[in-house]
Amino acid sequence: MASAENRKPRIKITRERLREAFVLFAYVRPYRLRFIAALVCIALSAFTTSLFPLFLGKMIDAATVAGTTAAGNPAPSMGTFMSLGEKLRHVHWSLNTTLMLIFVQLGVQTIFSFLRVYLLTEVGEKSLADMRKDVYTRLLTMPMTFFTEKRVGELSSRISSDLSQIQDAVSFSLAEFLRGIFTLIIGLCFIFWIQPKLALIMLSVVPVIALVAVFFGRFIRRLARKVQDQLADSSNIVQETFHGITVVKAFTSEWWEIKRYLQTVYAVVDTSITNARYRGAFVSFMIFSVFGAMAFVMWYGVRMIQDGSLTIGALTMFVIFSMFVGGTFAGFADLFSQLQKTLGATESIREILRGEGEPVALHPVTIEPEHRLSGSVRFDHVAFRYPSRPDIPVLRQLSLEARPGEQIALVGPSGAGKTTVASLLLQFYQPESGEILYDGKAPSRFPISVLRHQLAFVPQEVILFGGSIRENIAYGHPEATDEAVENAAKKANAHGFIDAFPERYQTIVGERGIKLSGGQRQRIAIARAILKDPAILILDEATSSLDSESEQLVQEALENLMQGRTSFVIAHRLSTIRNADRIVVIDKGIVLEQGTHAELMATDGLYRRLNDMQFDFDVVTQSTPADAGREQE
Incomplete structure (x- = not known):
């Protein structure tokens, strides 16, 4: 971690970067009264701290000068017209009075020091919380193209270390810088006043x-x-x-x-x-x-x-004030380094806040009748390239139509564009040309969150969140009743193993669902999709990495899930989609052939070749254990 921090390039301090940094002070504005009070406390804390060497010097003079001037002459009358500095120079207090003044000064300084730390910390933490909320919100609304170009570790670092660096600047570095300025000015004034x-x-x-x-x-x-x-x-x-x-x-x-x-x-x-x-x-x-x-x-x-x-007390004052001035000079080097880091952090945060996110809803989605989908989908001559690979066409004039409630299986070689079709359906990306129509309407006719709320995606690699089983099933529908959650689990063949846990639906699944098996994770993901009750369902092959028993349970759950919904099934194992209403074979970004399993097997096309190759592979893998046993015999 330290190494990664040290590899960050040094940010040069320029007027533009300083202006960018001051833009973030808008987050301090709601707490400006406390912030101004903290700045006043910083100035008063620096001033009262600077009185300590003065009183210390006067204490030494009380023991050595005994009411006379340095030259041994009587002190001038206080009635004589002289500047405040001259009056202060010739003021002499007794030892007891000076000690009392020192403790008064320390008490007042303690109050101001406490207030400046408390107020600046409160302002820093509250403004940082507001900033974290805005940055996290903006990140969540960013399009998928943003996440394909950024690493998760980098984004996490921006939310944690970059924002913490800004918070340190508001709560600590700024206070130390201003206190150093005040101390430097006061210290220089005092040493020139002394001698x-x-x-x-x-x-x-x-x-x-x-x-x-x-x-x-x-x-x-x-x-x-x-x-x-x-x-x-x-x-x-x-x-x-x-x-x-x-x-x-x-x-x-x-x-x-x-x-x-x-x-x-x-x-x-x-x-x-x-x-x-x-x-x-x-x-x-x-x-x-x-x-x-x-x-x-x-x-x-x-x-x-x-x-x-010069008096001994004055020399003592001078030495202590000189130490203040020298220490402040030395401290400015570290503060300058902190300023460079803060400017780098603010540059990263401002880059996020300036980013153009999707118009997603930041509240629970409600679907108006005119926006409710029946499940009809049409791809009309869709072409697409990923922004990170603009030289490689993924889809080439792809046309495809699905009627409400129809089960469409998408098959083809790796890299044919099957997963891209799913991403376009979910509006993660926009086509380069052509259009996708939902119930005959363009996606722009729907609020994006309303559209996505009526689609459900069950991936091959299921991602669960580190809460309870109930929270994961109700994800996207958190207001669902316990009865609705349990019914969804039963339809997904998940209720049995959930009920066997001591804490049932409150069982914690662990990070990314690590405490559950692959089949259990798949069934919870299916229950999550059933509870969402989508009009359009997108399934990546959910049984390819499961054992036979889990595969059967998951397959039954998928059949329950697909009933009455338009379903797009990305198939890797062709044996699982033979009963699909229509099988669409995609190769090199175009629809090569489509039809039922029987129709496609009756032709000498790509689907038949893929099916025969997979059948031969299954025969070989199933016969291998027996062959190995015969060899051992």
């Missing part, structure tokens, strides 16, 4: 150290990323080797894998040692520079104390 000469000396050193730290730190981070990338490469080799251990041993390539692994390991060693050299030089330089600068400033300050132009 301008010392301030100029300090400022001539601190920026140099800070710049060296920034550039040196960037170089060291680059080496650290290289180490992590090399470690990721070595981990990939380990995973590849263990996943393919049978191939490794079969080809006696253990020595080669060890050599390959050691090359990456020693590369990590070399880079780490190089990194250690530069890091050691950097740390040594920083120690020498920081402590050397402090020693020089102290030396100059002590000389000013000796000639009476």
